[in-house]
Amino acid sequence: MITDKDFSYIRDLVRARCGLVLSDDKHYLVETRLSPLLQSSSLRSIAELVSALRQQEDQLQRQVVELMMTNETYFFRDVVPFDVLHQVAIPTLAASRAASGELAIWSAACSTGQEPYSIALLLREEFQRLSSWKVRILASDISTSVLARARLGRYSQYEISRGLPPHLLKHLQPSSDSWTIRDDVRGMVEFRQINLLSAWDDLPTMDIIFLRNVLIYFSDDDKRRILSRIRQLLRPDGYLFLGGAESTMHLDDHFERMLIDRAGCYRLRGEA
Template sequence: MPLNAATFDWVRQLVHRESAIVLQPGKEYLVEARLLPVAQKMGLSGVPELVEKVRSRPDPAAMRRIVEALTTNETSWFRDGDPFTALTSTVLPSLVAARGPAERLRIWSAACSSGQEPYTIAMLLQDALPSAATRVQITATDLSSQMVERTRAGRFSQLEVNRGLPAPMLVRHFTRAGSEWEIAPALRRMVTASQANLAAPLAVLGPFDVVYLRNVLIYFDLPTKQAILRRVAKVMRPDGWLFLGAAETTLGVDDSWERVVLGRSSAYRPLKGA
């Protein structure tokens, strides 16, 4: 039974209220595909029955499963490449020069999905900075509790490690764990994963030297993008660096950021006095 307008509208409003993600008309197929497994796990015949059940008897856990199922968890190792090259070639040397030798470097991987981004950063910094294991702290957050648990576990399938992870890094930083690959304990200790909703007031985070907020803003409307960028600015150090996705920018959204070209990539820094 296909989704009718009322069912889709209820899901759309729930997702926007809980996560600020905008589901445009025409995304009915996505809602159907993502929520059918949720309905089946609950012993229901389909998405309309799932929505009717939750509408008639509100269940916070079921609502959370619906919202999490409709968040995009697309990720890969070294995704888009250039923002990670810029981290080791430009950003890290500038931070090391500006900080004291014992001062911790704090990095936030927002919307970390299943952990490829924060562990990409951890591998790069361990290779580039001898003291990374004790000096670098990476905070990974995601809206999905399932993705947070996967990040904490640090285990990946063969298919997942095949998506962008260079073979030398796989050999150097992973060990076999049955049919999966497990990240080295030293790298897992560098990463702390927790649940966070970017569209809500942030818990005690920061201050961060670097924030990776990549391929996230594209899912929000303009006021939400502006609010998120303001929240991010509040948890960054004044000389911090913000990396966005290739299709994202602060230009025309929030004028309190300065765009800095870094080779084939770019980053954003808080404007002084903004």
């Protein structure tokens, strides 16, 4: 059993390092998520873990924070956002960026990579005409472990069966127990570690930002701060995609939701 004091310590640590807000009824979640760490280390209880964490062991703190995060993701998650990307966002931007031939897309909490690879697969499959363009797909996450998996681009049969349309399997190399994204598609995505709460001032302006299923874990103040920085980064006619349970409403009035059911697609007010 975790004591209230140890729970508060872990809650404050996680909040400070990644923004995740754990409500007071999440004792069980902390116990469940941290139990693999206890099993794989010499620490025998959460109390011992917390006293080790208090020694400021950065590596251990990072492990705890990573275990507390939800990394759930799958290919073409929720379908509709990718339909809007396919039918509206990319064709519109392809027309308005024809002179420069450049497009910048950011998957800002990419987990194990299914989201940016879905974007890359869509481009490869449906927008051959942009193959001579300079298309940059930047994918980032705070977590070292999910980024390592994302870079590998290797997925189990179960992960493939979650959302990847069968006709896209040709872009993956099969092996006995997994599928690996082929190099030409993998090479379209550039992975980088970025904590959304820390500095990311060196990023270029973006045409499309996927910020899906991550704001939901943050406090309203952090959501506001992040949305305001997203606003600085997004080109005036760009597109922002949020998760199905997320919204800019009551957080940032500069964004306007596109009237497409369940797309979670936003544009800056006053833009075409």
